[in-house]
Amino acid sequence: MKRFYLIGFGALLTFDTLAQICFKLAGMHALPLQPNLAWLLRLFAHPWVYGAVIGYLGAFFTWMTLLKHAPIGPAFAASHLEVVTGLLLAVPIFGEHITPVQGLGAIAIVGGILVLAKGEGDAAPD
Incomplete structure (x- = not known):
């Protein structure tokens, strides 16, 4: 089941990040x-619009599949990791800079997800 979660959340993160980056590129164009x-x-006429649609559709179907099996608390929190990956990818793609507040926010998001995941792991029956 851990493999399912890793693959599922990896796919969700990839689709969500793709959608966010493509949406920004489409907006710029x-x-x-x-x-x-x-x-x-x-x-x-710009391919970024279609990349965003593919990202959103992929994220939707991946999220619906994960909801059947994953605990809702960590799943919901992990579904927002694209904020962190989008922030990190904005540096090389768009030349943006990460502010200290954004860095602290990203750390808080990842930390919260880890705490929720640990709590669910401790509560899981053996």
Whole structure:
């Protein structure tokens, strides 16, 4: 079952991160925002929109599969790890810088997930 969790949460993290990065890239290429058909056609001409859709669909189906088997507390917390991976990938992809507050937030997210996972592991029947 641990292998299932590792593969499942790895896939969820990958799909969620893909969606976040592609969504940002699509948004950057969508500028300037114009409420007309030409803008909409230009938006859907970029592959990043489709990457975001694939990421969201993959994350949805992976999440639904995980919910059948994983404890809800750690699963819900772990489903938000894309905030950390998105933050880390924004440095090389977008040239962004991680602020101390963002770094502390990322550490808090990972720490919270580890605490929840440890608590579920201790509560699991042998």
